[in-house]
Amino acid sequence: MIPDSGSADTWLMSSTFQCLDRSHNQQDQIACNFGPSFTGNFSGGRIADEHMNISYGGGDSLNGDMGYEDITVAGITIPKQQMSLVTSASIRGNGIFSGILGLGMRGLTTSYTGSNPANDSPATAKEYAPLVETMSKKIAPLFSVAMSRDDNRSFISFGGVPPNVTTGEFATTPIRQMSMNGGPKHYIYYGIMPDNMKVSNTEANQTWPRPVGMLVDTGTTLNYFPADVAQAINDLFVPPAVYGGEGTFAVRCDAVPPRVEIGIGGKAIPINPSNLILPETKQSTPDGDYCISGVAANAGLSILGDAFLEELLVVFDVSDKKQMKFAQRTDKTAQ
Known part of the structure; x- marks a missing residue:
């Protein structure tokens, strides 16, 4: 499952x-x-x-x-x-x-x-x-996820955090209530409001001072951002990624990804560079090997998916606090 x-x-x-x-x-x-x-x-x-x-x-x-x-x-x-x-x-x-x-x-x-x-x-x-x-009637009302491409370092823990995962300092932010079909607001998705988003490479940098609300979704592979934001990020790959249709971008598998940071709870949470190019999607062409970019254009909601969550410890607190916590893993140096 x-x-x-x-x-x-x-x-x-x-x-x-x-x-x-x-x-x-x-x-x-x-x-x-x-x-x-x-x-x-x-x-x-x-x-x-x-x-x-x-x-x-x-x-x-x-x-x-x-x-x-x-x-x-x-x-x-x-x-x-x-x-x-x-x-x-x-x-x-x-x-x-x-x-x-x-x-x-x-x-x-x-x-x-x-x-x-x-x-x-x-x-x-x-x-x-x-x-x-x-x-939550039997254990503490929270679960946590520590994803990695290494199966031996991938965990989900109920009622606490995995004992064999170490991290830096946590960033904490509330879970936002949302409205569906014009109805009253209540807790639906694990939605958060980031402080900002910063993207840079060796030649350029951009900042979105107040991004739209984003959903944290372990069941989604890519990160989905508004079309103009996704395009701007993919333009900063070296060489740039190209639009491949249906919201996704193709990028040379050996490209240099930009640095992408999501501001959460007053702290900058970087997306691991290795997550911005998905090697398991490699397709060989006469022009070289191309992979799918970890950043796609959304058709609705903005989502922080697995390409953001890998190499983080993320806590979903469904107690009365209704909050999320994010920390970079230190149990192994991220590549």
């Missing part, structure tokens, strides 16, 4: 799910390319007249039954956690993961009453207690 702070629903693929293309035509399950599916039903019972309905920005969607299941993660068992078994999906997997471990807050849950997703609307939405809320 993918630990996803940008989603509050925990779900697994049911062994009987229908694989769909984006036009919702049925395909063989193998076309959806998920890992092992979940066999069986909800041990705590299915919830009658309630279902999950998620639509993602890329056009993919998921529908599923809702029910109660005992979930154990990191040695902590959460009895009768509400979750979903997916019955139909147009999303594509990577042949490994089988679902999402939703780490978002209550306002981001996507449960609806009734049995027909076509009738879903804000009026039929039904919030429920997600994993981070029910888990």
Whole structure:
């Protein structure tokens, strides 16, 4: 399962799910390319007249039954956690993961009453207690993430921070309340308001004194900024990155990235230079090897994704404090 702070629903693929293309035509399950599916039903019972309905920005969607299941993660068992078994999906997997471990807050849950997703609307939405809320009844109400390209240095910790990760000083900032569909503000995403953003290379530097609010999302690979900001950052690669379509930029894999700092809680948090070029995306061309830039142009919300989070220790505090903490790791010198 993918630990996803940008989603509050925990779900697994049911062994009987229908694989769909984006036009919702049925395909063989193998076309959806998920890992092992979940066999069986909800041990705590299915919830009658309630279902999950998620639509993602890329056009993919998921529908599923809702029910109660005992979930154990990191040695902590959460009895009768509400979750979903997916019955139909147009999303594509990577042949490994089988679902999402939703780490978002209550306002981001996507449960609806009734049995027909076509009738879903804000009026039929039904919030429920997600994993981070029910888990907080047994442990301290926080979790932390320490990502690295090195699997042996990548951790997620519930109720505290990983004991084998050392850091510099933390920067602390509140989680912002947000409004969805014009409704009242409440806690939905892990949204923060940065102090500023600074970008520089050996020849130029730029500062955005007050960037827009940004979401911190472990389930998103790239950083997504407004189009003009993303273009300006990608122009400062040496040689510059080029727009590749759908918001992404291509850059020579051996390019020199600019220095990008996000001001958070009065401290400058740099994006690790190695995260600004994704080597796993390398494509060889007659002009050389090109990779995807870690900075993309958004089509809506600005997001600090994995390309920002790597080599940081990030604490998601869902207690009454509702705050986030960021610190650079010192347990290994970042490359």
